[in-house]
Amino acid sequence: MRLYVIFRYVGFVILLNSFFLLISTLISFFYHESSFYPLLYSTIITILFGVFPIIFVPSIDDITYTEGLLIVVGAWILSVFIGTIPYVMWGGEFSFTNAIFESVSGYTTTGSTILNQIESLPLGILFWRASTHWIGGMGIIVFVLSVMPSLGSAGLVLYRSEMSPTALRQFKMRSRDAVRIILWVYVGLTTIETILLMFAGMNLFDAVTHAFSTVATGGFSTKNASVAAFHSLSIEIIIMVFMLLSGMNFALLFAAVTGRFKEVKASSVLKYYVGANIVVILLVALNIWGHNYHTFWQSLRYSAFQVLSVGTSTGFANADSSVWPPFAQMALVLMTLQCASAGSTSGGIKVDRIVVFLKAIAREIKQNLHPNAIINIIMDGKKLEEDLVYSAILYIVIYVVIVAVAGLLVSAMGVDMVSAYSGAAATMGNVGPGLGFLGSLENYSSLPAAAKWVYSLTMLLGRLEIYGLIIFFLPSTWKRKA
């Protein structure tokens, strides 16, 4: 393994982080905040660490797939540590464990927080929190590739290492074009949402940070009560629309923007994604109507926001869903497991795999009826390769097992079962809020420190789609020759 290659490319990622740290520092400087020096110091450290490998190691194009994978996972892990520095240095509620949790939650776009007093944080730190969402949402490496297109053939390996096979299937174009599309859609959605939120009454800072969180399907808010603090239907509608859009495959979004509606119409994943959300919103609205809210419209408003927030793995809240009836809560848990489409910023099992899984079940039933028939799984008019079907089913199984194990570990630490398991599902799916005392308007501060570490791991596992992180820690990976 050529360590120096990994150092060089991880250096670019560190520099990307330092750019956002610099903006946060400038905000702190402008507002004369106590976070100025911690942010400035963090910026300088990250710049120095980022620049050094780049000046020492010459440009290398021929990186292997394993090296690419190690760069991607290494970049995520290192980013998490970089994200921790300003929090730890600023202090307040940030102990080391809390800072790690907040940083992992930021980069993985989970949006779970350990903070009780978000509104007392300096703006510079709040901006940094939102930035970690924005960097992580697009995928750290894809972000680097989009701002540094001159990485040559190494870029292709890195792109393939970062994107999951399910997402790669959706992007049928060259990697450079795919990265360009992701960037344009990402920046475009963020800009439009910021402007709309400002029209709806948010100030510039809140609009930018909430747009960062929405488009990254993160969930960090600048308010303790999340979006509920704004008491604005128009803000909720804007955020709902952008949560739904951000949960869509970016290639499809780009196709829609460029007028290729045929592609959009043909997508069975998109049909399932939109359909499932509408059905669950209506069912939940009917369930909470009369139980928690007097009018159907009121129920629909809160149901739509909470279901979309969880179903896209964003995690914003406009109501306390932990007081909803059991059916509504279970529906939210199922949406937490499923989440949105591959090729979006969303986490979770992803709709694409669920569709493949459902089609595989349907095939199994047909196969039992016609044992001699050769039945293929067809998706969007094309036959799905058997290894893709197998890997999708296997992924779902491993995913559920990890959620179960994490839930078990946390409940062994004295946390009640509902909170422990819903927390495991919410962190693994990079959703954020769970149930019980981890509900939509609550936070993760009261968890034992060990539980925060378990959830930090599940957040990373969920974001890196399990295998990447496991491969990274296998000693045999590091012994492999380039």
Place this chain on the structure above:
Amino acid sequence: MKLQYKILAGFAILAVMLFIAGAWSIIQVKFFGERLEKIIGDKYQKIEVSKTFREIMERKDRENILLYMSGTNVNINANMSEFISEIKNYKQKYSDKDENKILTPLISSVNVYENKWKEILILTGKTNKLELYKSKIVPAFNQSLKKIDKLIDYNQISLKKTIVEIRGRARRAIIPGIVAIIAAIVFTLLFNYFINHYIVKPLNTIKTQIDDFISKGKPIRFQPIMDDEIAKLSESIYLLSSYTNLDEQHK
């Protein structure tokens, strides 16, 4: 980039890291010391002043009752106005929003105490003086004392809070040092890796190849990783070995 500059860059980065850490710690400790002195000084002074309020209140009451019982004329206005203006001075000088919520009722209760004295001074001769004092003055006096005690408690709690805050600030002063130490260690390891990979390893390879050339006559084949001084050295050694080979062939 030349090797010389790369090594220089490494040391420069390490120096910058340590400089920032040192400067940061000095700034934080200086700031911390100044703040500590000011905060502790202010809080301590406030506790002392609020304690003297209690003593003054008790003394004034003793004076008033002695004069009253002995039949001497009690100038209650002159006696209490000085005390009230002291509380007002304190309010102006030290108080914050929360403390004002204690000080305003305190001034009111001292005013009530003063007014009660005025009331019983008019009634002199008509009823039992001691009974009047007990029924009218004592409750007002106790109320004022309660308010003063509340002020003392507030200042003591405030001092404790400040100590906790100072502990937090001390943590802030320590953390940059810890971060700098960790960063410097990680950077040293990284720097060591690069030095080893780009300088020591190629030099060892050159040495082995020269040894093999001398002892076994193996030709020198060296592929430089970068365009730096070591690449030039290996190129020169390669040329030298080629000339030596040619000489051998001529012989």
